[in-house]
Amino acid sequence: MIKKIVYYLIKLKGRIFIPFALAYILIVSSIALYLEPQTFEASYLTAVYWVFTTLATVGFGDYAPATDAGKAFTIGLYITGIGLVSVFIGKVIASVSHIENLRVGGKMKYTGKNHIILIGWSDKSRLAIQEVLASDPSTEIVIIDQVEKAPLLEERLFYIRGDATNEETLLRANLPKAKGVIIFADQITQDTNATKDPLLVDGKTLLIATAITSIEGKMKTPVHVTAEVMNQNHIRLFQHVKVDEFIPTQEMISHAAVRSIYIHGVTHLYSELMSRSCPQGMFEIQKLPEWRTYRDAFMDLLNKGATLVADRGDLAINHKLDVPIPADAQLYVICDEHTFSRINKECVH
Numbered sequence: 001m002i003k004k005i006v007y008y009l010i011k012l013k014g015r016i017f018i019p020f021a022l023a024y025i026l027i028v029s030s031i032a033l034y035l036e037p038q039t040f041e042a043s044y045l046t047a048v049y050w051v052f053t054t055l056a057t058v059g060f061g062d063y064a065p066a067t068d069a070g071k072a073f074t075i076g077l078y079i080t081g082i083g084l085v086s087v088f089i090g091k092v093i094a095s096v097s098h099i100e101n102l103r104v105g106g107k108m109k110y111t112g113k114n115h116i117i118l119i120g121w122s123d124k125s126r127l128a129i130q131e132v133l134a135s136d137p138s139t140e141i142v143i144i145d146q147v148e149k150a151p152l153l154e155e156r157l158f159y160i161r162g163d164a165t166n167e168e169t170l171l172r173a174n175l176p177k178a179k180g181v182i183i184f185a186d187q188i189t190q191d192t193n194a195t196k197d198p199l200l201v202d203g204k205t206l207l208i209a210t211a212i213t214s215i216e217g218k219m220k221t222p223v224h225v226t227a228e229v230m231n232q233n234h235i236r237l238f239q240h241v242k243v244d245e246f247i248p249t250q251e252m253i254s255h256a257a258v259r260s261i262y263i264h265g266v267t268h269l270y271s272e273l274m275s276r277s278c279p280q281g282m283f284e285i286q287k288l289p290e291w292r293t294y295r296d297a298f299m300d301l302l303n304k305g306a307t308l309v310a311d312r313g314d315l316a317i318n319h320k321l322d323v324p325i326p327a328d329a330q331l332y333v334i335c336d337e338h339t340f341s342r343i344n345k346e347c348v349h
Contacts, residue, residue, distance in 0.1 A: 106161025113177035120184035121145040165207040180224040198230035209241040295321035306335035
């Protein structure tokens with residue numbers, strides 16, 4: 001009989017089992033109070049407390065049945081209740097295991113915000129994850145790919161398994177609340193001899209960018225999107241979708257390789273500038289009201305330990321020092337992080 005009861009409890013689903021367990025505790029507490037009103041000081045809460053300590057096999061001994069009926073009831077409680085607790089613990093462990101399997105398998109929805117979404121798993125995305133984790137102690141990362149299990153297990157890394165061209169997948173990654181999205185070129189497509197054409201690789205990137213654009217149309221605040229393209233000529237194909245920045249992989253590699261022949265050590269300069277270990281880095285700063293021309297900004301920043309190098313993609317600042325700075329200028333400087341923080345505070349105030 002008892003074996004059948006335990007078997008029945010195991011088969012109960014969690015949504016049914018939990019209310020059943022609570023009802024059981026409340027009922028047996030009422031019976032205990034009815035049989036031993038003096039023992040439990042006529043307090044229903046005390047009876048519930050005693051039932052919980054008994055089922056948990058803690059047994060503090062502060063309350064104990066005094067009558068034969070109470071003792072017989074306690075024996076029945078041991079037989080039925082401890083089995084109930086065992087089943088409950090088993091279900092909790094199974095639930096935790098199920099949730100972990102869902103998380104590792106990329107089937108859970110991400111509910112955080114101000115995170116970075118990386119689309120496409122490759123060595124490049126692995127390095128990008130290491131860069132974010134090392135340079136930003138608070139930002140979480142959500143990676144979207146179609147591998148069977150999470151390719152990397154980190155505390156601040158979450159995995160979403162699915163097709164990034166599908167809006168449902170992007171929503172599971174909580175795209176509307178993201179800080180930014182980086183779309184890496186499809187590694188699988190690149191590694192397949194039959195589909196090595198950069199047009200096909202960039203075509204998938206374009207589809208993903210289109211899916212992001214369709215969601216952004218319903219968002220109040222757009223998310224910053226950076227896309228890796230295999231061929232710089234394909235950037236024009238992205239003109240109807242919302243991509244803020246492009247990384248033309250092949251052109252950048254070729255350019256750096258050629259420049260290294262004519263300017264020895266230039267690749268080390270590129271690496272140092274982009275490396276998180278380098279004390280100097282490139283930062284965006286806001287325009288101060290007292291900066292009327294680029295010369296005003298250049299000299300003021302130089303005195304503060306920073307070098308003005310560009311306005312958006314324009315690197316010819318030194319040829320237009322007396323030109324007024326437009327209101328929508330996007331200024332970039334090279335300096336260390338401490339100097340940037342100090343200048344940034346001045347810009348804010």
